[in-house]
Amino acid sequence: MDMKKCVLVSGGAGFIGSHVTVELIEAGYDVIVADNMSNCDMTCFEGVKKITGRDDIPFIKMDFCDPVATELLFTTHAIDAVIHFAGFKAVGESVAEPLKYYRNNLESFINVIESAKAHGCGNILFSSSATVYGEPEKLPVTEETPRQPATSPYGNTKQMCEDILRDSVKAYPEVRGIALRYFNPIGAHPSALIGELPRGVPNNLVPFITQTAVGKRECLSVFGDDYPTPDGTCQRDFIDIVDLAKAHVFAVRRMLDGKMKKEYEIFNVGTGKPLSVMELINGFEKANGLKLNYRIAPRRAGDVTAIWADPTLANEDLGWKAERDIEDTLAAAWAWEKHLAGKD
Numbered sequence: 001m002d003m004k005k006c007v008l009v010s011g012g013a014g015f016i017g018s019h020v021t022v023e024l025i026e027a028g029y030d031v032i033v034a035d036n037m038s039n040c041d042m043t044c045f046e047g048v049k050k051i052t053g054r055d056d057i058p059f060i061k062m063d064f065c066d067p068v069a070t071e072l073l074f075t076t077h078a079i080d081a082v083i084h085f086a087g088f089k090a091v092g093e094s095v096a097e098p099l100k101y102y103r104n105n106l107e108s109f110i111n112v113i114e115s116a117k118a119h120g121c122g123n124i125l126f127s128s129s130a131t132v133y134g135e136p137e138k139l140p141v142t143e144e145t146p147r148q149p150a151t152s153p154y155g156n157t158k159q160m161c162e163d164i165l166r167d168s169v170k171a172y173p174e175v176r177g178i179a180l181r182y183f184n185p186i187g188a189h190p191s192a193l194i195g196e197l198p199r200g201v202p203n204n205l206v207p208f209i210t211q212t213a214v215g216k217r218e219c220l221s222v223f224g225d226d227y228p229t230p231d232g233t234c235q236r237d238f239i240d241i242v243d244l245a246k247a248h249v250f251a252v253r254r255m256l257d258g259k260m261k262k263e264y265e266i267f268n269v270g271t272g273k274p275l276s277v278m279e280l281i282n283g284f285e286k287a288n289g290l291k292l293n294y295r296i297a298p299r300r301a302g303d304v305t306a307i308w309a310d311p312t313l314a315n316e317d318l319g320w321k322a323e324r325d326i327e328d329t330l331a332a333a334w335a336w337e338k339h340l341a342g343k344d
């Protein structure tokens, strides 16, 4: 019998990490979840166990900024690949506290690569972001679209981590890497057992929408309706979280099966279809049969007008494609919010 391959998911108790853990387990991988719990609680990890029916998923509370703890993890477990999510992700906070972001996001990734390399399991998948494209000159963006200078320390750490991985792959024959550039991940698992758990006032659109719908927020502000877009609101490529999670399974399999075309590869993970903020709000109302309280507000500093993916490379090379209908995604986001409300 084939030995099951083991994937370490750093930051695996968070929003994206928990969905990825579910998909990996359902695809037949063993998973080790490690998280320092700095921006989540056990809700999602408990949800993962319920969804998969697995009570034995190893969970390790640890900080990848600690090189000794990281090394110990690799010494005590046979790991075949790593998916690195652990990191801070609040754009605004990163502007106020850049050193916190650089130290955390870079140190943890360096430690992970170093230990993975030392233990001969140099298959590394990094969770990057479409934020590396900045305000693109041409849409949609392909992986060849030039990166723009980052507008926040957070965005800069994404670019720098991509570069750290690229350079490590170049220098060390035992290391291979894939960077997945996520567009706007939204929604929740259809079971409503895992989803986004923003602390405080949500920065992102969909959690703000669901919290407004459930009555936790009075009114959604639509940041700007005077952009040069068809309806004046910004356009994004909203990608369902389960679809996004599945892209990781394809990427891990590609690495472990030796199917990579280059030692370092980048894939856009998006739908390829732009949706405006207003279209998303209308979609949410329609999917869930309710009316949302919103008003038009001034633009938010730092927002790009429009960005969406050309996902051709992921479709053709990775064999992955976004499949979930946007209304299903928005229904899942709402089901998750109601699930949380029920627990209050």
Ligand code: WQD
Pocket: 089, 090, 091, 129, 131, 183, 184, 185, 203, 204, 205, 206, 208, 220, 221, 222, 223, 224, 234, 235, 236, 277, 300, 303
């Ligand atoms: C989407 C659109 C807002 C809130 C950010 C990060 C990015 C990535 C994902 C995170 C914009 C509008 C929002 C609200 C609104 N990584 N909006 N009212 O800014 O595209 O991307 O999240 O870890 O790096 O920058 O996503 O959801 O914040 O905003 O009108 O209350 O919704 O102006 O046009 P964004 P978002």
